[in-house]
Amino acid sequence: MPVFLDATSAGFEADFAAFLETKREISADVDATVADILETVRARGDAALVDYTNRFDRLSLSADGLEIGAEEIDAAIAKVPPADRAALELAADRIRAYHEKQRPEDARWEDAAGASIGWRWTAVQAAGLYVPGGLASYPSSVLMNAIPAKVAGVEELIVCVPTPKGAVNPLVLLAARIAGVDRVFRIGGAQAVAALAYGTETVPKVDKITGPGNAYVAAAKRRVFGHVGIDMIAGPSEILVIADAENDPDWIALDLLSQAEHDESAQSILITTDAEFGRAVAAAVEKRLKTLTRAAIAGPSWRDYGAVITVPDMATAIALSDRIAPEHLEICTSDADAVAARIRHAGAIFIGAWTPEAIGDYVGGPNHVLPTARSARFSSGLSVLDFMKRTTVARMSPDALAAIGPAAERLAICEDLEAHGLSVRARLDRLNRGRE
Amino acid sequence: MPVFLDATSAGFEADFAAFLETKREISADVDATVADILETVRARGDAALVDYTNRFDRLSLSADGLEIGAEEIDAAIAKVPPADRAALELAADRIRAYHEKQRPEDARWEDAAGASIGWRWTAVQAAGLYVPGGLASYPSSVLMNAIPAKVAGVEELIVCVPTPKGAVNPLVLLAARIAGVDRVFRIGGAQAVAALAYGTETVPKVDKITGPGNAYVAAAKRRVFGHVGIDMIAGPSEILVIADAENDPDWIALDLLSQAEHDESAQSILITTDAEFGRAVAAAVEKRLKTLTRAAIAGPSWRDYGAVITVPDMATAIALSDRIAPEHLEICTSDADAVAARIRHAGAIFIGAWTPEAIGDYVGGPNHVLPTARSARFSSGLSVLDFMKRTTVARMSPDALAAIGPAAERLAICEDLEAHGLSVRARLDRLNRGRE
Numbered sequence: 110m111p112v113f114l115d116a117t118s119a120g121f122e123a124d125f126a127a128f129l130e131t132k133r134e135i136s137a138d139v140d141a142t143v144a145d146i147l148e149t150v151r152a153r154g155d156a157a158l159v160d161y162t163n164r165f166d167r168l169s170l171s172a173d174g175l176e177i178g179a180e181e182i183d184a185a186i187a188k189v190p191p192a193d194r195a196a197l198e199l200a201a202d203r204i205r206a207y208h209e210k211q212r213p214e215d216a217r218w219e220d221a222a223g224a225s226i227g228w229r230w231t232a233v234q235a236a237g238l239y240v241p242g243g244l245a246s247y248p249s250s251v252l253m254n255a256i257p258a259k260v261a262g263v264e265e266l267i268v269c270v271p272t273p274k275g276a277v278n279p280l281v282l283l284a285a286r287i288a289g290v291d292r293v294f295r296i297g298g299a300q301a302v303a304a305l306a307y308g309t310e311t312v313p314k315v316d317k318i319t320g321p322g323n324a325y326v327a328a329a330k331r332r333v334f335g336h337v338g339i340d341m342i343a344g345p346s347e348i349l350v351i352a353d354a355e356n357d358p359d360w361i362a363l364d365l366l367s368q369a370e371h372d373e374s375a376q377s378i379l380i381t382t383d384a385e386f387g388r389a390v391a392a393a394v395e396k397r398l399k400t401l402t403r404a405a406i407a408g409p410s411w412r413d414y415g416a417v418i419t420v421p422d423m424a425t426a427i428a429l430s431d432r433i434a435p436e437h438l439e440i441c442t443s444d445a446d447a448v449a450a451r452i453r454h455a456g457a458i459f460i461g462a463w464t465p466e467a468i469g470d471y472v473g474g475p476n477h478v479l480p481t482a483r484s485a486r487f488s489s490g491l492s493v494l495d496f497m498k499r500t501t502v503a504r505m506s507p508d509a510l511a512a513i514g515p516a517a518e519r520l521a522i523c524e525d526l527e528a529h530g531l532s533v534r535a536r537l538d539r540l541n542r543g544r545e
Numbered sequence: 546m547p548v549f550l551d552a553t554s555a556g557f558e559a560d561f562a563a564f565l566e567t568k569r570e571i572s573a574d575v576d577a578t579v580a581d582i583l584e585t586v587r588a589r590g591d592a593a594l595v596d597y598t599n600r601f602d603r604l605s606l607s608a609d610g611l612e613i614g615a616e617e618i619d620a621a622i623a624k625v626p627p628a629d630r631a632a633l634e635l636a637a638d639r640i641r642a643y644h645e646k647q648r649p650e651d652a653r654w655e656d657a658a659g660a661s662i663g664w665r666w667t668a669v670q671a672a673g674l675y676v677p678g679g680l681a682s683y684p685s686s687v688l689m690n691a692i693p694a695k696v697a698g699v700e701e702l703i704v705c706v707p708t709p710k711g712a713v714n715p716l717v718l719l720a721a722r723i724a725g726v727d728r729v730f731r732i733g734g735a736q737a738v739a740a741l742a743y744g745t746e747t748v749p750k751v752d753k754i755t756g757p758g759n760a761y762v763a764a765a766k767r768r769v770f771g772h773v774g775i776d777m778i779a780g781p782s783e784i785l786v787i788a789d790a791e792n793d794p795d796w797i798a799l800d801l802l803s804q805a806e807h808d809e810s811a812q813s814i815l816i817t818t819d820a821e822f823g824r825a826v827a828a829a830v831e832k833r834l835k836t837l838t839r840a841a842i843a844g845p846s847w848r849d850y851g852a853v854i855t856v857p858d859m860a861t862a863i864a865l866s867d868r869i870a871p872e873h874l875e876i877c878t879s880d881a882d883a884v885a886a887r888i889r890h891a892g893a894i895f896i897g898a899w900t901p902e903a904i905g906d907y908v909g910g911p912n913h914v915l916p917t918a919r920s921a922r923f924s925s926g927l928s929v930l931d932f933m934k935r936t937t938v939a940r941m942s943p944d945a946l947a948a949i950g951p952a953a954e955r956l957a958i959c960e961d962l963e964a965h966g967l968s969v970r971a972r973l974d975r976l977n978r979g980r981e
Contacts, residue, residue, distance in 0.1 A: 196955035203949065207662060210652060218646075225896075226643060226910045231889050233923050247960050280959055316923040334767070335778045338923030342771045357975075363968035370964045402963045449938060453667045460661075460940035463972060467965035468941060471953040474662045475937035487669050487752040487774035489935040499925040501911035502885060504896035505904060513639065517907040519632035523716055524683050527838045528806045529903035532799035536899060539793075 111377075111391065111415030115384070116425050125418075129432060129483075133345045133374040133414055143299045143328040150303035155310045161300040166242075166273045170295075175311050177277070177293040186283040193280060200472045201252050201287045207474030208260045211493040217502065223509040228501045232262030233338070235313060236496055237305035238290070239320035240281055242271035242297055248284035249470060253477050254319050254491065255288035261496035266290050267315055269305060271297020298322075302329035306337045317496060319478075340491055344482035345374035348466055349435035349455075351426045352390075353442045354383035356462055362393035364439055367467050369410035370403040376414040378433065380426045387417040427451050434485040437466045456485045511540055547813075547827065547851030551820070552861050561854075565868060565919075569781045569810045569850055579735045579764040586739035591746045597736040602678075602709045606731075611747050613713070613729040622719040629716060636908045637688050637723045643910030644696045647929040653938065659945040664937045668698030669774070671749060672932055673741030674726070675756035676717055678707035678733055684720035685906060689913050690755050690927065691724035697932035702726050703751060705741060707733020734758075738765035742773045753932060755914075776927055780918035781810035784902055785871035785891075787862045788826075789878045790819035792898055798829035800875055803903050805846035806839040812850040814869065816862045823853040863887050870921040873902045892921045947976055 114124055150157045155172040163169055186194075217227030238254045240246060251268065258266050268285050270277070272295040285293055294312055296304055302322075308314025318330060319340040330339045348368035352361050365377035381387045394411055398404045420426045427448065430438060434454035441462040442448055449458045456479030459466050470477045478491035505513075514533045521530035550560055585593045591608040599605055622630075653663030674690045676682060687704065694702050704721050706713070708731040721729055730748055732740055738758075744750025754766060755776040766775045784804035788797050801813035817823045830847055834840045856862045863884065866874060870890035877898040878884055885894045892915030895902050906913045914927035941949075950969045957966035 196952040199952040366964035457937040464941040465968040471956045473939040501893040503909040505900040513908045516632040516635040520907045528802035532901040
């Protein structure tokens, strides 16, 4: 049974606080293993990659088999049915169009002191995208990671995807092709992160690594962070639906289940102003679970972590939502746009009953790589900016230096940084001599 | 002696590659200690904070002494000389004006399918700023961290600064006051990071932690990353100066020394088209080192890690600079703006001989918290965006859903996510029934 909470009941605050604190994932302590894998790949390069890949994925590769070459990709994607290809292309076009609007502007201006200051954005040169193998090998995730990188201007975009027992997902390869990925390697786990972070004879070193993965991949990304850039460390994901009684309970049930079916640790929450509607949705969930293919995943997720919270008004719904800071927030109310405008912490908002969260997973346009586990309080979904960086620029005229240099010299003295002060003073003295 | 390299010599590529790989910092293995401190503060709250603070900073506080109250701040800053205060205020005004230009724009548009999509930016609610104690307790860093947070709209901005044996820097407190910091605590080290990340009875939990620190602070930030947001993990910093022969060697020497005097691990590099000028700068450095207050720091930095690289032309200078990806890049050439425009990887660029790097440390306007150790390849200096996050929004009309929903359903089926597909199908069926 999911938890049923009523925001007007006496014990609500304690119950809700406990609910927020519930751990949904036991993070395996894999850090020592991962540290060893990283060091081994760093030291031994391809030889280590081949060893790990053959052992973990039950293959018998040599180093020249690590890359999935263009012909192999061609052959695999030739098998993709036209309808699947068309759907992927529609998704890619929409994701590209959305992310193209995220390209940031350079700026440069002259201020009152006569200083010319501003900034310039440039793309990361090389990026690596980790794609999980097996069940969670999602072509949509390839699009969502690779397209922003290419829109940013990344020249060398590498995908690493494990192929357990040789199995490769043709749709993943097609998504990589459509998104403009430059090279694909059949490498997974911490060894893939190591290869991308340090480079080997065969795998190019990249500057930034993104993409989801298991506990080993997450631990490896955390360890190489700083040496290369990484995206977020993703936790189990969640959806919050705010819905009034004017909704079809079955639609809302399916939206909750479309999160729950991802992972037993996923979380689906309904906040509603109508307790009876809440019960109807819960009943609709149970009915759907009777036939759902992934009921063995969605059922435990819903029963262990699901929640139906009844609130007296929309203001309470909004306040609770901000405390949850959900990855996905669906707002199915009569004034959905107005409610959305009052939300502060959420990864992505889906407004109105015609916008099921699944649209955002595939074809909406916005990115589906989003901050989980309440991290929407401080972070954003993946974007073009994750593959770019900003260089600030400043140019002083002699007059500008004369105007603001003495304050810099003063502060340098306060901080006991003599050379800093002298580097300004030497120039000010020259100016003063020139003016005598 | 710094290393002298000539880009036209036979062994240059190997020498330069070795130079790039030189480790400048032995990172102490403090991770186990830090993990223990984090867990203890998380479990015991204020009691642990008081224990650690009294032990490490040789104080005898109780929990109600952890905060530096308004009266204590008033009393401390009353002692600051007016010239120092004026310099800090000039710096703050310029930093604020620059960062106000970084406020990002929201966007919302309707696309060809009739979908209304876009994004909204909101501020992080609470942020914590770590300020080191002792020698490296820099008021300028308080401004550079706190002002972007306040420009972003952070409501609750907390500073933690250790006060070893009770010593507190009045200029740090004044900078905090000028920048609009809300509360200040006399707590340092990993225990400060723990307090900010988890909250205690006295210290509020924040959403984002920024600011420099020693190996313990860095390890603590790396460990809490994900639970809260952090800025970068800063390494030893560096300056690269590209200069032609039309410069005063003493100016360039002072610019190199203003990096070297920070830290024995700091690195100062000159790239020049004129070997003789390079030798003149090296001679000027040695001359200045004879009298510089911090010669005991700047000397080892210059001799162990400094470099003078002679190049045949500006194109080579630019290419080498991008491989170094310097935190600070100073360009003192006749066509400095044109050279700057061709640089791809740098934290901040200082253009022309009238723009010593020290201007950027204090009063230029751009942030002085910048990516070190070649991380300008993938990251940016601190900005207003570090204290904001983006929520994407999407609203489908029934027509938009009819247009793009089938592709989403198709991809959901490809990914074996049945509920995703059904959540779209249920709505499409309703539309189709409505149209029959």
